Amino acid sequence: MKVKVGVFFGGVSVEHEVSVISALQAINAIDRDQYEPIPIYIAKNKNWYTGEALLEIENYKNIDSLLKQCERIIITTNDQGRPVIHRHTTGMFGKKLISEIDVAFPVIHGTYGEDGILQGYFELHGLPYVGCDVFSSAVGMDKVMMKQILRDSGLPILDYHWFYSSNWLNDQDALIEKIESELNYPVIVKPANLGSSVGISKATNREELEEAVELATEFAKKIVVEKMVTNLKEVNCSVLGDYEEAESSVCEEVLSSTDILTYQDKYQSGGSSKGGGSSKGMESTNRKIPAEMSDEKTAEVQKLAKDTFQTLGCAGVSRIDFLIDKNTEQVFVNEINTIPGSLSFYLWEPTGKSFKELTSDMIQVALKRERERESLTFSVDTNLFAMHSGGAKGGSKSKLGSNS
The missing domain is CATH 3.30.1490.20 (ATP-grasp fold, A domain)
Incomplete structure (x- = not known):
């Protein structure tokens, strides 16, 4: 029986469109022999939808038309505690249940998706999920908290x-x-x-x-x-794994048209594709793979990437972005992307790991974390209310009715 994977994408952040691109790339890569991907789109109006029409990038040119072809849904848990997809509304004799979900695969960049909020939602529903947990997602999203943790851990950051x-x-x-x-x-x-x-x-x-x-x-x-580093080389490296085992990808050197890598550099460059250059996500960015660095410098960046990933308690796949001062050759950790654009698959293909293998590894890391959590105690089977017959301060029933 195939594992049902709910792929969550869209959201209300400024990176909504990028999320759609990344998610469709991931859905197309998921191994259909092992997994059944279910698209779950969060529209900008915060309503949730599913349906086959969500799988075609061209349909997103007219959102109103697209959503009319989809089913508005809610996520709940059934009597056995399993997360399920329900229709938002049904007729008197309509079937409400659409499907169960075995694991969530969030591909939402930015606010409300990459910052721990959606991960907390999954936790409340007891739904295993791909990628970083609530804490590492929140810390990775907050550049101040990230810098403070990295600095205290001895990892190099800019003043x-x-x-x-x-x-x-x-x-x-x-x-x-x-x-x-x-x-x-x-x-x-x-x-x-x-x-x-x-x-x-x-x-x-x-x-x-x-x-x-x-x-x-x-x-x-x-x-x-x-x-600001004025004589700058920007280098990125992806990491896959968890707190126990992690591996680094090849490094890329990102080529910017300005002093700062812009949104346009990331998503609207790199030539055209069937649906236009922007449909290729982070894959379209002008870059050199592998980055032009010595073997020693490459190894340094890869180690710093892995150390950053594990110091922050990350899981799944992340991309760590570095700044190298070409005057001093000093490497600085710039930021971490816990749900990177295109899931950084293009940094893993040169290592021999296909996008299909990457998504499978990410799902397996999520299921491993769920197995580990099943062995932990999160609540105590007791009822404090049954231990006292009185009120909030432990008083007796007679005292509660002392005025009678």
């Missing part, structure tokens, strides 16, 4: 300063002076919890810093300002 948007409104001059004295220009300004280069900009003076922070605060309340 930075962070603050809330309310701090900027209330004490802008003091923050600017602190940034100028501790970091100096140029700096990179980022929202702390977004991906795909959204809201990121460079500042070479005070005026540009103010503009960059104003832009970043449109997307997040927590802002990161970090020292």
Whole structure:
């Protein structure tokens, strides 16, 4: 009997369209001999849908028409505690159950999908899921928390300063002076919890810093300002596994048209395909694979990638992005993508691992984690209410009725 895999994608973040591309790539790669993928699309209006029409990228050009061909659904648990897909509404004699789900495969980038929120939903439903757990997802999404953990673990990161948007409104001059004295220009300004280069900009003076922070605060309340590497090589490396065993992929050097790798660089470059260049996701980015580095530098990046992945408690597949100062050859961990675009399959194919094998490995890691959790105790079989016959403070029944 095939394992039923619910592939969750879409969502309400700015990376919605990228999620659709990545998910359809993954669905096409999943081994149909072992698994039965079930598409579960979260529309921008937050309603959930399933249906065969979701499997065609061309259908997303007209969302209203697409959703009319799909079934709106909800996820619940049955009497045996198994997660099931139900129709949102049915007629009086309609069949409500659509399918059970054995494992969830989230392919939602950014807010509400990559930040631990969706993973928490799966936990509440007792649904095994692919990828990072709630904690590692949340930490990987929050650049401030990630940097603090990596720094305390001795992993190399760039000098930075962070603050809330309310701090900027209330004490802008003091923050600017602190940034100028501790970091100096140029700096990179980022929202702390977004991906795909959204809201990121460079500042070479005070005026540009103010503009960059104003832009970043449109997307997040927590802002990161970090020292910019001016003579830069950007290198990425993917890691597959969990806290016990993990392996690194080949490295890629990403080629940007500007000082910062933009959203357009990531998703709207690299030539055309059947559905246009943008339909290829992160696969379309201009890059060199493998990156042009010495064997020693490659090994250093691969080790740092694995160390970052396991330090943050990640699982499944992630992509760790690095900045290399070409003047000093020093390597810095820039960020981690716990649900990377296209699941970084293009970094595994040169190692001999096909996209089909990659998705199978990710599902097996998820099922392994579920087996481990089944041996743990999460609750105690007791009833505190049955232990006392009185009220909240342990009083007797007679005291509760003392006025009678």
